[in-house]
Amino acid sequence: MIRFNDKDYNSSAEIFFDIFDDRLKLIIIWYLKNEKLRFKELFEYLQPITKKTLTIKLKELESLNLINREVFAEVPPRVEYSLSEYGEDLKPIIDEILVWSQKYVGKFGTKI
Amino acid sequence: MIRFNDKDYNSSAEIFFDIFDDRLKLIIIWYLKNEKLRFKELFEYLQPITKKTLTIKLKELESLNLINREVFAEVPPRVEYSLSEYGEDLKPIIDEILVWSQKYVGKFGTKI
């Protein structure tokens, strides 16, 4: 048994499934996989999304130690998000997702 | 642009995120990764879940060509689920999820 964030798990993989049980957090990781992005940039990539939802998801990812949040003391304000060490570690998963998707789409999708 | 199941996508990875946008489908794949399982076995592994929800998710996975459904003409009935070719292809993702989880849990989890 493993305890993480006040919850108990039987296997470590359950923790992954619990963290990424929503639609958005892994997609945000996907967009951050090879570049630092500002709040506004993520907001545009993820349309349709609201600022409220994006803010919540970014805070969750930050408190899970998966992304870093950098605030610049400028006007207008600038905040940049990037993968942390443990966020970077998700890249092999992302890479395999891409491999799978391309094969799957090649079989069942249609280019238009 | 890619068309898949009457929807349009900009990148193939989006299709993965769209398929696995719920909490359960990838977890079902996880349990099927190295064994064929009966409805009842999945039902027990996935507790708490209802038969209704499990049925829906299994049908979705089947219609996505990710799992196979085998019905045996017995009394009581027996139905076995297993990964299809494209379901098997998800294993590298599952493997990387396990790698990541173990490192992450090693850092932030507690064995109890």
Next chain:
DNA sequence: CTGTATCCAACTCGATACTG
């Protein structure tokens, strides 16, 4: 630009009972 605060619609999924 980067958020917060309310409000609420939609969807997921569980509880329970019943069927072939």
Next chain:
DNA sequence: CAGTATCGAGTTGGATACAG
């Protein structure tokens, strides 16, 4: 055993307006 049918609670996340 392997589902289906109905109901409803809970949560996610969008619309809109406002703030620092």
